[in-house]
Amino acid sequence: MPKHVYYNVEVPIPENVSVEVDGLKVRVKGPLGEIERDFSHAIGVIIRQESGRVVVEGYRVDRKKKALIGTIAAHIENMITGVTKGFTYKLKIIYSHFPITVQVDEKNGIVRIKNFLGEKADRIARIHGKNVKVKVVGEDIIVTGIDIEAVGQTAANIERATKIRELDRRIFVDGIYIYERGVGIER
Missing domain, CATH: 3.90.930.12 (Ribosomal protein L6)
Structure with missing residues (x-):
């Protein structure tokens, strides 16, 4: 070459x-x-x-x-x-039977997902970086920040925390999924 x-x-x-x-x-x-x-x-x-x-x-x-x-x-x-401009990722909370509750713990830098598929134990997703903000608005989770890698990794951690392993994904669609990403911080 x-x-x-x-x-x-x-x-x-x-x-x-x-x-x-x-x-x-x-x-x-x-x-x-x-x-x-x-x-x-x-x-x-x-x-x-x-x-x-x-x-x-x-x-x-x-x-x-x-x-x-x-x-x-x-x-x-x-x-x-x-x-x-900043970056924004949006995730949708989807459930069919057991209502999923999402809480953001900024002090410890984690997102706590409760009652996923009726599980007693919480599922935890880590927030990357100190400039990443996560907020829950209705059935949406909005992740914003200035570092695209930290924002994207935080959104991926939240999506991955609700991954179903043994069940058929086509039937059990419960989870949190990224549906939009873009430039600009949404208030």
């Missing part, structure tokens, strides 16, 4: 966002908060800041390193989107 001598991806920085680059550590500050990521695992990749943009680049790049450069640029774009 031929190697490219030089490959780069540029990420524009909006006016209301400040980005600090320290080696392979990137800190993004915006109106909604601050996110910091460490990309030190990316050997052979250079991240630098120019006027109004962040440049992710590499020399003697094969296709794997080219993909790594694109992935890091996408992470930085998600960080910028997060501190300007």
